[in-house]
Amino acid sequence: EHYLPRFAEDRIPASDIGAIVGIADKLDTIAGCFGIGLVPTGTADPYGLRRQCLGIINIILGRHYHISLSAIVNKSIDLLEDKLTRPAQTVSQDVLNFFAGRLANLLVSQGHPADVVDAVISCGIDDITDMVKRVKALQQLKQAPDFEPLAIAFKRVVNILSGTDAGPVDTALLQHPAEIALHEKYDALSRQVISLMDSKEYLAALKCIATLRPEVDAFFDGVMVMVEDVALRNNRLALLHEIGSLFKNFADFTRLS
Numbered sequence: 237e238h239y240l241p242r243f244a245e246d247r248i249p250a251s252d253i254g255a256i257v258g259i260a261d262k263l264d265t266i267a268g269c270f271g272i273g274l275v276p277t278g279t280a281d282p283y284g285l286r287r288q289c290l291g292i293i294n295i296i297l298g299r300h301y302h303i304s305l306s307a308i309v310n311k312s313i314d315l316l317e318d319k320l321t322r323p324a325q326t327v328s329q330d331v332l333n334f335f336a337g338r339l340a341n342l343l344v345s346q347g348h349p350a351d352v353v354d355a356v357i358s359c360g361i362d363d364i365t366d367m368v369k370r371v372k373a374l375q376q377l378k379q380a381p382d383f384e385p386l387a388i389a390f391k392r393v394v395n396i397l398s399g400t401d402a403g404p405v406d407t408a409l410l411q412h413p414a415e416i417a418l419h420e421k422y423d424a425l426s427r428q429v430i431s432l433m434d435s436k437e438y439l440a441a442l443k444c445i446a447t448l449r450p451e452v453d454a455f456f457d458g459v460m461v462m463v464e465d466v467a468l469r470n471n472r473l474a475l476l477h478e479i480g481s482l483f484k485n486f487a488d489f490t491r492l493s
Contacts, residue, residue: 241291248291248298255295259308262288266334267312271320271327276334289338296364305335305362336361343368348375355491359484366436373438374487377446389452390489393480396461402477409471414458418451422478429482438486445482452479 237254238261240247249255266285269275276285296303309331313324320327336357343353348371356370377383410416425444432441461472483489 241294243287244290248295252299255299255301259292259295260312262292263308263312264315266292266331267309267327268316268319270331270334271313271316271322271324273322275330285334286338289335290342293335293339293342293364297368300365302363302365305364306332309335332361335364339364339367343371348372349378351491351493352378352487355487355489358488358491359486369436370438370486373442376439377442378492382449385453386446386449387489387492389449389456390483391492392456393452393476394484394488394490397473397476397480400473400477402481403470403474405474405478406467406471409468410475411468412459414451414454415472415475418448418455418479419475421448421451422475422482426478426482433486442483442486448479448482 237249237251238258240249240254240258249258265283265288269283269285274283276283281287295301306328310324310328313320313327313331317324339361340350340353340357344350352375353371356367356374361367378387380386405419407419410419425447429441429444432438432444459472461469461476463469463472
């Protein structure tokens with residue numbers, strides 16, 4: 237049973253024992269090959285590593301497992317430590333990137349938009365089952381008629397924060413009505429968003445975040461962020477970091493088309 241699935245449309249193991257042994261066996265093959273430089277190329281995959289990787293993904297999704305992919309990859313590499321010819325950290329990152337590529341191809345082939353898959357995968361695939369749930373939630377939100385202006389607003393937040401550090405917001409430095417309103421709206425809904433994210437109610441969390449759009453739009457229309465006054469500039473950046481914190485670990489909105 238642990239050899240299942242043997243091909244793309246094959247069934248997965250019916251028992252937890254078969255599934256777990258199958259994951260361990262396939263991952264040992266992948267980690268071992270990557271560890272000695274036998275990495276699949278565009279035309280060559282003599283050891284069937286793509287099939288093995290897809291098998292692991294299908295088992296995890298089919299059995300609804302919530303496991304840390306990085307943890308099991310690193311454990312497999314640790315067990316092969318004396319046989320590796322490449323640095324363990326490099327092997328680990330290459331294997332995780334390999335999984336990300338296989339998972340992205342699988343989801344796109346199932347009809348999920350490529351940009352949605354890319355936006356979510358860019359924030360990590362450590363919990364594959366959870367990641368797919370995030371893809372489905374973002375895909376559903378993207379179908380809303382007012383999604384495009386929402387995405388544009390959040391892209392502006394992400395872009396202006398590039399290369400800046402987060403800090404606490406000093407409410408005494410909030411001057412413009414638009415920045416005061418944005419901070420008040422954040423305070424009013426941040427706990428609810430965090431609670432919904434923690435309970436994996438992703439669509440509800442995204443819809444809650446989406447209600448920030450009028451305040452975000454008004455902020456960018458009326459407030460100059462990069463002013464000469466350093467304290468004022470940093471405080472406005474801190475405010476935008478608060479907004480970005482609500483979705484930065486969910487998806488990278490700059491990758492949405």
